[in-house]
Amino acid sequence: MEYRNLGKSGLKVPALSFGAGTFGGSGPLFGAWGTTDATEARRLVDICLEAGVNLFDTADVYSAGASEEVLGQAIRGRRADVLVSTKMGLPMGDGPNDAGTSRARLIRSTEDALRRLGTDYIDLLQLHAFDAAAPVEEVLSALDDLVSSGKVRYVGASNFAGWELMKSLAAADRGGHPRHVAHQVYYSLVGRDYEWELMPLGADQGVGALVWSPLGWGRLTGKIRRGVALPQGSRLHQTAEFGPPVDDEKLFEIVDVLDILAEETGRSVPQIAINWLLSRPTVSSVIIGARNEGQLRQNLGAVGWSLNADQIAHLDAVSAVTAPYPYFPYRRQEGFARLNPPLV
Template identity: 40%
Template sequence: MDIRNLGRSGLRVSAVGLGCNNFGQRTDLETSRKVIHKAIDLGITLFDTADIYAGMGGSETVLGEVLGDRRKDIVLATKYAKPMSTDGTKQGASRRYIFNAVEASLKRLKTDYIDLYQQHEFDDRTPIEETLRALDDLVRQGKVRYIGHSNFPAWRIAEAEFTARQMGVTPFVSSQDEYSLVVRGIEKDLLPAAQQYNLGLLPFFPLANGLLTGKYKPGTEPPADSRFAKAPALRERSATPRNEAIAVKLDTFARERGHTLLELAFSWLAARPQVSSVIAGATRVEQIEQNVKAASWKLSAEEMAEIDGITL
């Protein structure tokens, strides 16, 4: 497994990370246990969860139950800011809420520190100065090692960087955003911002909700046990006529070179600027094995250019 620095920080993470949103939701405790331990055995170190995953805390609770002594072997990342209550009182990035949220996450995860604490979305009701000061205090207290953000617009990334420098507080070191062969919108503004400030990019939905696995064929119904069959909204979002046409061409491109579409999806992201780790979920041990293997294709400059011709 390739190990990389997370942006400009000294934190080292595996090039393939494990998205933990399935734990406690699509996978039961014992299945989650098998997936988690297999991931560690295969060299995955970055485990990415959030307080809202699996029904408000379910994913964190599973990780807390399963990790045990292996907690020290991984980089544990979680998130705050999205609603944890229906009345709007438990969300955002205020000092009060961050301090409450981190304690709740630490309790569920059964740990006394979080390696990477990420703001899940920007909070336009809280000054960024207040948020950064609170996060800096958590770092100084040892409850958090590094901080990152997710779903920030590019100009908010620049604002946060400038503010952290002016205040002399801990800056964000990572940005987690949707990025795949069929979703390349971040390349316009966000990716340049990540490059400017040397943020580690953590792409999520690398397989476009399953479209880039190769299991779906245009004009045919998805397999009954597939994600698209169980979640029609995801199919409608990802399997647009444009995306399906691109996926067909990419599948041909990969097969002509002795690879699968899934291997192309992972390896392309792993070769993109600023990408520190590709975040992908798994509901079965076999998927973990596929994901780890998938990022090993070293694409040439000519192949990368040809992919641009297909996807842009």
């Protein structure tokens, strides 16, 4: 397993990390992802650690805390061997202070997460969304206190817009607070919006990307192709509907190229899609998920090899989309590109 620095921090994280969204799954979204119990979760953690995957990501909102509880049971007795990342900020109830990232909410939510995880510290605490109602200085001061107390080691964000992340980083610098070292983002061959603003920001500010849904909400599993019905019992129709829309023809074109590269490399379609992400600037780790041992071992096969330059270029071309103003076309013209060379 390759290990990379998490952004500009000194923390080393594996190129692949494990997303525990399938743990304790319930409800229309998480139930469709998976319903892994503690025994099954412990086996999946065993396999991850054997492969060098020691970063496990969850969130308080995943199955109303059940994911954190199951993960905590699965890592019991080996806390020192793993890195735990969790997220908070999204609603966990109907009360006025059951959502957001105010000081009161962050402190209470951290204590609740520590209890569910069965640990006394969180390696990476990420804000699950930007809270427009909470003063950024209040948020950062609360995170600073959590770090100073030893309950949190590093802080990050998830699903922030560019201006929201930059505002937070600038305020952290002014106040001497810990900076976000990670940004958990959606990024895939069928969803390359991350490249337009968040990737250059991450490169400039030293914020590493933790990529979620690298297979485009299940669209890049290799099961969706022109004129081919979904396998009986497939949950793809349930999970894909939660993700951003993707033009069917664009998806089919990308899968056609993935099929060609699968033939060339002897690798599977999902492995190629994940490996492509690992070649992108600012990506610290790609979060993989699995409902069972077979899926996990399949995804772990995305590392230990690399696509060549021509294969990467082929995927770049077929998955390219026209970015909105001001990112394209002006940024690609000679004068603009001279001042702001594109990262990809």
